[in-house]
Amino acid sequence: MAVASFEDLCAGFCELVGVKTPQLSTSESGLIAFHVVLKGITVNIVQRPDASQDHVFVLFELGHLGGDDESPAQMQALLDANHVMLQMNPPVFSRNPDNGHAVLQLIYPMFEATPNDLYEMIDKGIDWASHWREEIMADDDAGVDGRGSEQSLAMLHHMA
Numbered sequence: 001m002a003v004a005s006f007e008d009l010c011a012g013f014c015e016l017v018g019v020k021t022p023q024l025s026t027s028e029s030g031l032i033a034f035h036v037v038l039k040g041i042t043v044n045i046v047q048r049p050d051a052s053q054d055h056v057f058v059l060f061e062l063g064h065l066g067g068d069d070e071s072p073a074q075m076q077a078l079l080d081a082n083h084v085m086l087q088m089n090p091p092v093f094s095r096n097p098d099n100g101h102a103v104l105q106l107i108y109p110m111f112e113a114t115p116n117d118l119y120e121m122i123d124k125g126i127d128w129a130s131h132w133r134e135e136i137m138a139d140d141d142a143g144v145d146g147r148g149s150e151q152s153l154a155m156l157h158h159m160a
Helices: 006-017 072-084 115-141 150-159
Strands: 032-038 041-047 055-064 092-095 101-109
Touching (some): 041 115
Antiparallel strands (some): 041 055
């Protein structure tokens, strides 16, 4: 059964993953958010009521990309992945300008949200983020062309 509010969704999700439910409040920028670290991946779960009351935004931190010219293969992998995701509400890749981390962003509709379904989607995202860190970032560190592999792109298609 779908939950009635972002707060209910968060409480149910936190119970599933075994973390204390945070005290949620609206930030100065209008966001209601919390984060968890699962399998070494930081996952931010955000509602932005001014953009949509009906959606939750889930952001996975993939790791640091470095400076403007330090990680061209990683940036190319992000752009390649954005290009092939031709679907409604696809996963989006970006770079957080505050900390330089690559970010995988997903949209989750509140009207069909359940804590268990949110957990399953996040678990798939964590698998992809782990793959990114192990394969794409390792390739770039080794000086290898780090563009997204077919396996990475196939994993994304199953998430969205």
